[in-house]
Amino acid sequence: MSVVRMNSTLPDDVVKILKKKTKTGEKSAYIAEAVRQYDVRQSAQQVVRELMRDYSARAEAQTGDWDSTLMDGLDED
Numbered sequence: 001m002s003v004v005r006m007n008s009t010l011p012d013d014v015v016k017i018l019k020k021k022t023k024t025g026e027k028s029a030y031i032a033e034a035v036r037q038y039d040v041r042q043s044a045q046q047v048v049r050e051l052m053r054d055y056s057a058r059a060e061a062q063t064g065d066w067d068s069t070l071m072d073g074l075d076e077d
Contacts, residue, residue, distance in 0.1 A: 010018070022030045
């Protein structure tokens with residue numbers, strides 16, 4: 001795997017967490033894993049949002065189909 005050196009600016013509280021949770025030389029790996037996990041979580045949340053939107057659209061479309069069948073076979077008297 002290739003690597004790219006970057007300089008980043010982080011808030012003080014994040015730096016404190018990073019220093020507390022990592023040993024010397026482990027900060028880059030820790031940040032890389034955090035970014036990967038964040039990306040996976042965001043992707044999963046996007047899939048859920050799309051599924052919910054599609055489900056809602058399908059449910060609304062099918063509601064009209066059922067309205068016409070409610071009285072099938074019953075006299076209108």
